[in-house]
Amino acid sequence: MAEVTLNVAGRDYTVACRDGEEPHLKRLESLLVRHAATAQRASGGISHDRTLVYLTLILADLLDEAERNPSAGVSPVLLDNIADRLEAVAAVLEEDGASA
Numbered sequence: 370m371a372e373v374t375l376n377v378a379g380r381d382y383t384v385a386c387r388d389g390e391e392p393h394l395k396r397l398e399s400l401l402v403r404h405a406a407t408a409q410r411a412s413g414g415i416s417h418d419r420t421l422v423y424l425t426l427i428l429a430d431l432l433d434e435a436e437r438n439p440s441a442g443v444s445p446v447l448l449d450n451i452a453d454r455l456e457a458v459a460a461v462l463e464e465d466g467a468s469a
Contacts, residue, residue: 378405378420389460393453404428 373391374383375398386394401424408424435446 375401377401378409378417378424380417389457393456400428 370385371388371391372383372385373394374381375394376382377398378401384394404424404427405420408420408427411423411427412419414420432446439447
């Protein structure tokens with residue numbers, strides 16, 4: 370089991386993940402970072418918890434929009450899931466090739 374530290378709206382959180390999932394979590398962290406400033410402004414900087422609620426709402430709205438209006442007939446969320454799975458397969462294949 371691996372651990373990765375993520376910075377979300379100015380605070381560090383260490384989370385456990387399966388070995389090899391660290392790059393995926395860091396990509397997710399960059400998505401959070403892109404929207405954290407908006408969430409902080411929306412929350413008025415009152416509390417970190419309130420900022421996280423606004424950040425969650427922003428991301429849920431983006432997900433809802435992507436699911437309701439898929440581009441070219443394919444949901445971007447689906448494409449992201451496929452890309453993540455392909456990267457995981459590639460990582461396993463690279464590990465197998467390195468140990469052979």
